[in-house]
Amino acid sequence: MEEEVKRAYLRYFENYVQRNYDETIKLFSKSFNMIGTGIDEFSLTHENSINLYKREFKQAPEPYTYNFKEFKVFPICEGSAYIMALVDMKILLPNGEFELTNNRTTAIMKKENGEWVMLHGHWSQPDEKLQEGESVPLSAVVRENKELKNQLLLKQDQLEKQNEQLKEMNQSLQKLFSIVSHDLKSPFNAFLGITDLMIMNFEHDFENKEYFQMRLQLLNDLAHSLYDLTENLLNWAKLNTNTIEPKYREVPLDSLIQKQVNALQPIWLKKRMTIQENVPHEFIVYTDPDMLAVIVRNLLSNAIKFSYPEGKVVISATKEDKHFTISVTDNGIGMTKDQIQNLFKSFHSNRGTDNEKGTGIGLVTCK
Numbered sequence: 001m002e003e004e005v006k007r008a009y010l011r012y013f014e015n016y017v018q019r020n021y022d023e024t025i026k027l028f029s030k031s032f033n034m035i036g037t038g039i040d041e042f043s044l045t046h047e048n049s050i051n052l053y054k055r056e057f058k059q060a061p062e063p064y065t066y067n068f069k070e071f072k073v074f075p076i077c078e079g080s081a082y083i084m085a086l087v088d089m090k091i092l093l094p095n096g097e098f099e100l101t102n103n104r105t106t107a108i109m110k111k112e113n114g115e116w117v118m119l120h121g122h123w124s125q126p127d128e129k130l131q132e133g134e135s136v137p138l139s140a141v142v143r144e145n146k147e148l149k150n151q152l153l154l155k156q157d158q159l160e161k162q163n164e165q166l167k168e169m170n171q172s173l174q175k176l177f178s179i180v181s182h183d184l185k186s187p188f189n190a191f192l193g194i195t196d197l198m199i200m201n202f203e204h205d206f207e208n209k210e211y212f213q214m215r216l217q218l219l220n221d222l223a224h225s226l227y228d229l230t231e232n233l234l235n236w237a238k239l240n241t242n243t244i245e246p247k248y249r250e251v252p253l254d255s256l257i258q259k260q261v262n263a264l265q266p267i268w269l270k271k272r273m274t275i276q277e278n279v280p281h282e283f284i285v286y287t288d289p290d291m292l293a294v295i296v297r298n299l300l301s302n303a304i305k306f307s308y309p310e311g312k313v314v315i316s317a318t319k320e321d322k323h324f325t326i327s328v329t330d331n332g333i334g335m336t337k338d339q340i341q342n343l344f345k346s347f348h349s350n351r352g353t354d355n356e357k358g359t360g361i362g363l364v365t366c367k
Helices: 001-016 021-025 046-059 136-182 187-202 201-208 209-240 254-261 267-270 288-306 337-341 360-367
Strands: 028-035 063-075 080-093 095-110 115-123 251-252 274-278 284-287 311-319 324-329
Touching: 001 021, 001 063, 001 095, 021 046, 021 187, 028 046, 028 254, 028 274, 115 311, 115 337, 187 209, 187 337, 201 288, 209 254, 251 254, 251 288, 254 274, 254 284, 254 311, 267 288, 284 324, 288 311, 288 324
Parallel strands: 028 115, 274 311
Antiparallel strands: 063 080, 080 095, 095 115, 251 284, 311 324
């Protein structure tokens, strides 16, 4: 009896996994009912049970392989028996096989007209990952599709971000070319004009020391402007081609800041300004000194630019745990809310209190 029941069930199961729908339903009793096609589904009638099978075969039409890990037959009475089995299955998907392990299958077999047929089946255990209306075999397909969909969405998100970055880069390059073609040429033209005049009128100008000194001051101002612009352009270019690699070492913070104050001395002395440094001598920072110097110099330059003549700029540093905070404070014209919100976003610059002109590269480089 047990061998007959086992052979009958295995015949049903083979047709089932090979997706032979017509042969599968031939092995059902006319009173067949089942539980567990999908999430908490059951059917008490033959018609509804067949409809559940139709749905399952439609959702997962491809054959799959299987391996019974356990198979037991328990006789109930002379014409009926209970089956309990544990089976691993592999479903073929476009990206390879998807394995469903340790699925429990139970059934009640009944002998009708001399043949063992299935009276009741319980297909596996409901999977918590299944959605309502999904059969157990379909869960593998659904999971795979969801994973592919997530990968696709991730790729789309990455492409959108890359497109946005390229758009911003293109806008930045256009602005950069505008700066190079205008702001870089203008100081050179002025340089050439002043030096041409000085050469032409050298003897006369040399005797007039004040006039000669004024032109030297103009050249000095232009030189500082060109130097700052060129340095910021080079730093910006390096940052955007990923050629800057931080080189860390321990640096005395007060010494680093003092060098930047000294470098900008001609500018703040011209405006008769005071620079106050509140940086403890013992503050040693682990940083890339060149990169930090660029940041400090740009912030200090901005503070001087937007301060009134005879104004004051305070550079201070504080330490909390292992972190340092450097602040550059001035009592100049300040910023509007809109200006604060748009900081670091693009190459935008306003003229300073002494009509100083900028490019907007400095703060973008700092960021």
